[in-house]
Structures are given as C-alpha cells and as structure tokens.
Amino acid sequence: MIRRPPRSTLSSSSAASDVYKRQDSNDPTSIWAGTLNGFGLFHSTDRGKTYVEKSNGLPLETDQITIRHIEVTPGDSSKVFVMGEKDTGVSGEGFPRVRGFVYASTDGGLNWSPLGGSNFPFPSLTRWLWIDPTDTDTMVVMTGNFDRESDVNDQTHASGPGVGVYRTTDGGTTWTHVTNQAENNWQDVWPSGDPLRRDSFLSLSISPDDDNVVYAGTNIRGLYKTTDGGASWTQIVPESELIPFASEDHVHIFDVKVNPTDSTEVYIGEWHSGMYRSTDSGATWKRINSGLSTRAVQTVDFSDDGKTVYVGTKGEGVFLSEEGLFQDNNGDPNGGGGDPNGDPNGGGGDPNGDPN
Numbered sequence: 001m002i003r004r005p006p007r008s009t010l011s012s013s014s015a016a017s018d019v020y021k022r023q024d025s026n027d028p029t030s031i032w033a034g035t036l037n038g039f040g041l042f043h044s045t046d047r048g049k050t051y052v053e054k055s056n057g058l059p060l061e062t063d064q065i066t067i068r069h070i071e072v073t074p075g076d077s078s079k080v081f082v083m084g085e086k087d088t089g090v091s092g093e094g095f096p097r098v099r100g101f102v103y104a105s106t107d108g109g110l111n112w113s114p115l116g117g118s119n120f121p122f123p124s125l126t127r128w129l130w131i132d133p134t135d136t137d138t139m140v141v142m143t144g145n146f147d148r149e150s151d152v153n154d155q156t157h158a159s160g161p162g163v164g165v166y167r168t169t170d171g172g173t174t175w176t177h178v179t180n181q182a183e184n185n186w187q188d189v190w191p192s193g194d195p196l197r198r199d200s201f202l203s204l205s206i207s208p209d210d211d212n213v214v215y216a217g218t219n220i221r222g223l224y225k226t227t228d229g230g231a232s233w234t235q236i237v238p239e240s241e242l243i244p245f246a247s248e249d250h251v252h253i254f255d256v257k258v259n260p261t262d263s264t265e266v267y268i269g270e271w272h273s274g275m276y277r278s279t280d281s282g283a284t285w286k287r288i289n290s291g292l293s294t295r296a297v298q299t300v301d302f303s304d305d306g307k308t309v310y311v312g313t314k315g316e317g318v319f320l321s322e323e324g325l326f327q328d329n330n331g332d333p334n335g336g337g338g339d340p341n342g343d344p345n346g347g348g349g350d351p352n353g354d355p356n
Contacts, residue, residue: 020084021299021312022070026077028303031310032109033318034067034082041067041082043109048310048318057112058082058103059119065101068125068145074133078108081115081172083141085125085148092149099151100126100143102172115172122175124150124162137171140178145202203255209263215282217253223268225282236282237268245287246272246295254298261306269297269311292319 024030031044033051038060042051059065063086073079085098100122102115116122124143132138144150144162152163166175207213212229223237242251252271259265266278268285274295276285289295296314303310309321 019298019312019314019317020067020069021301021310021318022072023301023303023310024072024077025074025304026072028305028308030072030077031318032070032072032080033312034070034084036066038064038066041070041109041112047308048320054105054109055112056110057105059086063119066125068127069129071129071131073131073136076136078106079136080105080109081129081131081139082112083126083129086120088151090151095147095149097151098125098148100124100141102126102129102141104172115168116175117173122163122166123152124148127162135169138167138169139172140165140167141175202253205256205258205266207258207263208260213263213281215256215258215266217256217268219252220250222251223253223256223282237276237285242270242273242276245274246270248272255300257300257302257309259306260302260304265306267300267309269300271296271298271314275300275311288321291321292316 020034022032022034024032029045029047031048033042033044035041040053040055040060041058043054044051065086066084067082068084069082071081071083073081082103083100085100088097088099090097099120101120102122103112104115105112114121122141122143125145125148126141126143127145128142130140142162142165150163163177165178167178168175201216201218203217205215210227212227214226214230216224216226216233218224220239222235222239222242224233225236226233237253239251243249251273253268254271255269257267259267264279264281266282268276270276272295274287274289274292274297277288278285292311292313294313294316296316297311298314299310299312301310302308307322311319311321313319
C-alpha cells in the first residue's frame, strides 16, 4: 500500500497536489480545497490564507482518491459533500478506468461517510453536484471527464461523456440514473449533427441576470455562448485564439465563471495558458496571469460580493485576485514564481495585444 506523506496544512508550496477549490456560499471566509491521489481535503476559515486538513473518514491511504468537486449545502455549512474518482487499476481505450463517489459530512468536515450504499457506487468519476435549495435532500450529480474512462464494458462510455447524471431525493441514500431524456424531462440543447456533440464540455456558467445566457467551456473547441437558453450557440473564443499562448497545441477551458454581481464580467481558466477576463459579456478578452506561478488552471470562483476571484491550480495551490493581481495562499503577490518560460507576465500577450 502506498502511504501518502503526512500533511496538516495546505499552501502554495504543496506542489505534490492538484487543487480543486470551492467557496462556501453561506460564508465567504470559508474555502474548501480537495487534492489529487490521496493527498487530502483541506478547509480555510480566513479566505484561503491558511488551511487545516479535514479528511477523517475519506479513503485516502487505501484508495488514493482524487477529489474533483466540493459542495456546501445552501443555508447549512455543516453539511458538505465531496466528489471525485478512484483509479481501478485497469487501463481503458486511452485513459485509466475510474469509479466515482459522493462522501458527506454533517459536522462541517470533521467526519465523512460514503453515500449510495458503498464507497464507490458510480461507474465513472463524479464531478459536479447540484443541491436543490428548496429541498436539500434532492441532489443531482454529473459524471465524466475528458481524460478518464468509465468502469463499464461499453464503448459508448469512453473518455469524456461519463455515464450521465444521477439523482437522489433522500439525501444520497439511494441514487437513480436519470439520463434518459424522454423519461426524465431532459431536453437536448445542442444542435443535432454538430460534430462538437462528440467533444467534452468541461464547464458551464449561467448569467445571474438572464437564465437564457449560458457560457460553455470545451475540451478542444474554445468557448461557446447561448443567449436563447440553448436553442443556438455561438463560438465566442475559438481555440485558435488561445493556442499561441498555450504550452500545447490544444486548449482545455476547465472553468468559466460569470461575476454574480456583474453579468458583463466573465472569467475563463484554461489548462495551458491560464486566466482570461472579459468585461463586455465575452465580446473581447484580456489575459491576466500576473502573479500566477502556473498556467494550469482548474477551477475559478467568485466571492458572493463579486469583488474577489479565486483560482485553483494544478500543483501550485489556490490564488486570489482583488485588483487584477493574483496572490498565493501566503499573500505573495508574485505567486511563488513566474511563467514556466521565465516570463513573469505570463509568457505572451492576449488576443488584443495586452502583454499580460
């Protein structure tokens, strides 16, 4: 059995881990951070300046789980959920086969227990959880990621699509597979025949002012936007505009977020080129990487007042920005380092010519 290194705190120097971050919607000072390969789950009560491990009950050493998402119950910060994956040790067609989980805590993270009757009841990684604010026993969890395959003998469930969506109405004791559109009132909102249907959608964000306005980040096709609830989609950031600033020949928009207090301000986090910001609802974009010590951005989130942006990264921890300059967990405005190519401003300009 591989034993993880002892760790009681999390900081930007914790390069052994990838970080998946979530701010508590009930308390802006509370931030949760999950990590890769059994490194642990951490909690901050001071807006990310310091972290304490909260992993009791999670199968870190036995199963080396990777935490993909964290969700806090609306109106009750004592009830927290973590989702993610366990590597089965079996190779798929191109990526590892994994299983998924939902663990719950009812005491603010002091103790954790699995939902769904076993440690890993889902045949694919679990990434996003939605909790009904009017009935918190009703939840929906979504599966799949572009670089993992489901633990099923079915070629239609290779990397990316996962195995669909599961729903519970009893707080997670039982889950029902609800992907069937006709039986469960799901409506397909992507045009039939479009080759992008076969690609992975990595992130979605809805405008706080208009539910019909949605942004969709993709695996290799850039950023899309709809203004009519999904009836039609427009590619507003082609992949070709980001590739010149990326370290690879493909881009992966892992997260997109609309400011909850200003729907014209939108951020995207890309895996190879970092952070981008728009202040005109996606018409133009500026690259903003000053202070980030890595370009591998995985999660982006706002404080409730929309004044602070938090960024979770691969191997470099969590950063925050209040005035366009990112800082790491220790308050270092340089983020613990510069661009991988030695450029402290991010190794290139944005599509509009901004050197940052």
